[in-house]
Amino acid sequence: MSSEEVEMEGACPTDEIRIGVYVCHCGLNIAGVINVKEVVQYAQNLPNVVSAKEYIFMCSAPGQDLIREDIKKCKLNRVVIAACGPEMHEPTFRAVLEEAGLNPYLLEMVSIREGSSWVHYDNPEAATEKAKDMIRMAVARARNLEPLEKMRGEVKQQALVVGGGIAGLTSALDLAERGFEVHIVEKRPVLGGHAARMGQLNVEGRKIAGKDLVNYLVEKIKDNPNIHIYTNAEVSKVDGSIGNFTIKVKIKPRYVNNKCTLCNKCVEVCPVTAPNEYEYGISERKAIFLPFDGAYPSQYIIDPETCTFCGKCVEVCPENAINLDEKEKEITIEVGGIILATGHDPYEPPIGEYGYGLSPKVITLHQLKRLLSEDGPTKGELIIDGKRPKNIVFISCVGSLGTTPNANQYCSRMCCSASLIEALHIREKYPDAQVFFVHKDVRTYGKDESLYWKAIDNLVKFVRFEESPKVTVDKDEVKVEVKESTIQERLVIPADLVVLVTGMVPPKEIENLRSLFKVGCGGDGFLKEAHLKLNPVESLTGGIYLAGTATGPKSIAESIVAGSAAAAKAASLLSKDTIEVEPIVAVVDEDKCSGCGICVSICPYGAISLEKREDGTRVSKVDPMLCQGCGTCGAACPSAAIQQNSYKDKQIIPQILAVFER
Amino acid sequence: MSDGDGFEPTIVVFACHWCTYQAINLAGTSRMKYPPNVRVIRVMCSGRVDPQFVIEAFKNGADGVLVAGCHPGDCHYVNGNMKTMRRTVMLEKLLQDMGIEKERFRREWISAAEAKKWVEVVTEMVEQVRKLGPLKLAEKREVVMNE
Numbered sequence: 001m002s003s004e005e006v007e008m009e010g011a012c013p014t015d016e017i018r019i020g021v022y023v024c025h026c027g028l029n030i031a032g033v034i035n036v037k038e039v040v041q042y043a044q045n046l047p048n049v050v051s052a053k054e055y056i057f058m059c060s061a062p063g064q065d066l067i068r069e070d071i072k073k074c075k076l077n078r079v080v081i082a083a084c085g086p087e088m089h090e091p092t093f094r095a096v097l098e099e100a101g102l103n104p105y106l107l108e109m110v111s112i113r114e115g116s117s118w119v120h121y122d123n124p125e126a127a128t129e130k131a132k133d134m135i136r137m138a139v140a141r142a143r144n145l146e147p148l149e150k151m152r153g154e155v156k157q158q159a160l161v162v163g164g165g166i167a168g169l170t171s172a173l174d175l176a177e178r179g180f181e182v183h184i185v186e187k188r189p190v191l192g193g194h195a196a197r198m199g200q201l202n203v204e205g206r207k208i209a210g211k212d213l214v215n216y217l218v219e220k221i222k223d224n225p226n227i228h229i230y231t232n233a234e235v236s237k238v239d240g241s242i243g244n245f246t247i248k249v250k251i252k253p254r255y256v257n258n259k260c261t262l263c264n265k266c267v268e269v270c271p272v273t274a275p276n277e278y279e280y281g282i283s284e285r286k287a288i289f290l291p292f293d294g295a296y297p298s299q300y301i302i303d304p305e306t307c308t309f310c311g312k313c314v315e316v317c318p319e320n321a322i323n324l325d326e327k328e329k330e331i332t333i334e335v336g337g338i339i340l341a342t343g344h345d346p347y348e349p350p351i352g353e354y355g356y357g358l359s360p361k362v363i364t365l366h367q368l369k370r371l372l373s374e375d376g377p378t379k380g381e382l383i384i385d386g387k388r389p390k391n392i393v394f395i396s397c398v399g400s401l402g403t404t405p406n407a408n409q410y411c412s413r414m415c416c417s418a419s420l421i422e423a424l425h426i427r428e429k430y431p432d433a434q435v436f437f438v439h440k441d442v443r444t445y446g447k448d449e450s451l452y453w454k455a456i457d458n459l460v461k462f463v464r465f466e467e468s469p470k471v472t473v474d475k476d477e478v479k480v481e482v483k484e485s486t487i488q489e490r491l492v493i494p495a496d497l498v499v500l501v502t503g504m505v506p507p508k509e510i511e512n513l514r515s516l517f518k519v520g521c522g523g524d525g526f527l528k529e530a531h532l533k534l535n536p537v538e539s540l541t542g543g544i545y546l547a548g549t550a551t552g553p554k555s556i557a558e559s560i561v562a563g564s565a566a567a568a569k570a571a572s573l574l575s576k577d578t579i580e581v582e583p584i585v586a587v588v589d590e591d592k593c594s595g596c597g598i599c600v601s602i603c604p605y606g607a608i609s610l611e612k613r614e615d616g617t618r619v620s621k622v623d624p625m626l627c628q629g630c631g632t633c634g635a636a637c638p639s640a641a642i643q644q645n646s647y648k649d650k651q652i653i654p655q656i657l658a659v660f661e662r
Numbered sequence: 663m664s665d666g667d668g669f670e671p672t673i674v675v676f677a678c679h680w681c682t683y684q685a686i687n688l689a690g691t692s693r694m695k696y697p698p699n700v701r702v703i704r705v706m707c708s709g710r711v712d713p714q715f716v717i718e719a720f721k722n723g724a725d726g727v728l729v730a731g732c733h734p735g736d737c738h739y740v741n742g743n744m745k746t747m748r749r750t751v752m753l754e755k756l757l758q759d760m761g762i763e764k765e766r767f768r769r770e771w772i773s774a775a776e777a778k779k780w781v782e783v784v785t786e787m788v789e790q791v792r793k794l795g796p797l798k799l800a801e802k803r804e805v806v807m808n809e
Binding site: 085087111113114115116118119120121122123126127129130133134137514518519520521522523525528530540584602604605628629630631632634635636644647649652653655656657659660 | 672674683686687689690691693694695696698701702703705706707709710711712713714715718719722723724733734735736737738739740741742745749
């Protein structure tokens with residue numbers, strides 16, 4: 001990492017602080033309420049202000065010219081712009097300062113539009129007074145602003161994609177096709193995530209199997225020389241920052257190598273069975289198994305949790321593909337950007353919720369999808385407890401929309417469409433089956449609305465509830481009791497099969513991911529995008545992008561779009577040789593630092609470390625490329641030794657005092 | 663206590679850039695009205711707010727101080743707001759020991775979308791502090807010292 005030191009010395013070009021204040025009319029947005037003339041006159045008399053001017057639109061070309069010329073003419077070394085907030089035009093005015101030969105960080109913007117004229121339009125006098133106060137505070141802060149230099153770091157032109165589901169595979173392929181080397185790390189032994197096991201999907205009225213969609217990507221990926229796939233692997237350590245991450249990956253033993261031809265001899269002799277988690281527990285598997293038909297890599301895997309290491313499989317394997325002594329491996333990869341496509345878990349209802357776990361007649365949507373998949377354990381035949389069910393009741397929003405005490409408040413987006421696809425599938429395949437869709441709401445949004453109408457045409461019976469339905473299990477009998485909210489009548493539906501339409505929840509590993517990659521989570525527990533509209537698919541940490549259901553419930557189509565979007569964002573980083581980083585980072589005054597380490601423990605990014613000085617005492621060091629500039633270390637340091645650039649005590653405290661210097 | 667006759671309190675607000683400051687902007691673009699008694703200091707994260715800043719504000723004449731940031735679990739900097747929470751819980755006790763009424767210091771989580779909450783919090787706080795009257799910290803100090 002070659003990053004230039006944050007420039008601290010030579011705080012101002014001359015010793016004398018010379019501030020220019022520019023008050024914008026913003027047409028009538030500001031001037032229609034605030035007495036701009038009065039404000040300018042007031043600003044003119046503030047200490048260190050050598051020039052104060054007004055203009056109708058400061059952001060316009062003539063407005064910018066006015067500031068540029070003033071900076072030169074009045075030899076200004078600080079600029080305060082009273083206009084809108086910094087979001088929109090801070091870059092504009094920073095450029096103006098730069099063009100006039102002034103460091104761009106010697107600018108302070110004060111939002112007298114959003115903060116005063118737009119909210120106090122009924123009281124112009126108070127609005128004018130407030131604007132004066134705000135400018136006085138800004139001038140006080142500006143007085144102590146320091147010039148800063150943007151930092152530059154190298155960019156490694158490789159990417160890490162965590163998660164080999166549909167979103168991760170899409171991201172990896174897009175990046176590889178742009179010419180970047182990509183490393184896919186998948187914790188499961190096979191690629192494809194949930195999409196590979198999702199049965200039929202509705203793509204604008206056409207049916208496509210989730211597995212085929214995954215296979216289409218896998219076929220392209222496995223022959224792409226730019227893509228390295230690590231399955232049964234997990235990221236164990238992340239060091240570095242945007243442009244230059246060092247990643248440690250632990251690859252767990254698979255015990256079966258790629259000589260495996262899937263001949264099934266080992267499976268036949270294996271004496272141990274366990275529920276198959278890849279079939280959502282509806283079928284059994286051996287300790288050596290292929291998670292599902294058509295899984296990639298197409299070789300068996302041994303689950304060390306269930307395997308007794310009896311060695312029978314080794315004896316029968318004709319290819320000598322099994323090695324029970326295989327050990328865990330660790331590899332190190334260096335990448336410039338990271339895409340987290342870590343997906344979701346299906347909501348697992350607690351035992352007893354809507355009768356789940358009390359009867360084989362109560363299953364989840366994911367389990368139903370496996371039963372109806374041609375590659376599933378029953379080869380697509382709907383058989384429950386040895387019989388074909390006649391009365392099938394779907395209950396929607398299980399785990400979503402706050403329907404039960406354990407449920408989440410959000411809508412899981414994909415479940416209405418996904419379950420109506422299967423409802424239609426059942427009605428087509430078994431015309432004598434009765435299908436009830438007991439719902440809180442039908443959210444077959446967008447183009448999937450046609451599914452809803454098709455389901456009505458195909459006599460799926462829609463039953464709406466406000467009060468959550470009750471499922472009673474009495475020996476062999478399962479009944480669904482629901483108060484239909486349209487006809488306001490209580491219905492009791494005897495059911496041969498109850499399908500709980502389960503939504504999505506954050507994966508179990510989310511806490512670990514969060515601390516490993518230093519990315520934030522939203523209130524719903526999913527990973528959080530920096531801004532839903534301004535920075536979608538970007539995480540809150542530079543160089544880390546988010547794709548698929550890692551950020552919240554999505555359909556497969558939406559996950560694919562997010563995968564491509566994250567790849568595009570990552571590509572714009574990876575295509576650069578170096579990257580500029582904002583210098584609003586923490587800096588340490590080594591003379592004041594006692595090496596107590598409070599800042600080290602409080603930093604959410606691990607950007608601070610303690611180093612030994614020559615005399616043996618300890619001192620804090622900040623990695624400016626890792627620091628994201630929150631400033632919380634500055635609030636915690638007992639000796640004010642660590643400070644955040646542009647938000648130092650000497651910049652904030654005068655601003656506080658200035659409130660009262662009326 | 664003063665009856666607040668003609669008294670207009672000054673409330674110093676420390677607002678984080680990503681949530682509360684954006685809510686203030688949204689209140690602006692939505693032309694929502696609220697009392698003009700607040701003076702806002704923008705920091706990148708509410709976690710930057712040193713308890714000393716709050717004390718400086720009260721010492722120099724603030725009648726109330728509001729520290730506002732992102733909702734728990736929604737911090738732009740992983741968990742800066744949780745640090746604010748811990749620090750301000752301690753600070754609240756200290757301020758009350760100094761004789762500063764608890765209505766004068768508030769910690770609020772206001773997201774970028776919650777312009778309405780911003781308006782409600784500020785309106786309510788200005789109203790409460792107006793009722794309490796000026797802080798008169800020096801007098802309070804004497805009372806506390808004599809106790």
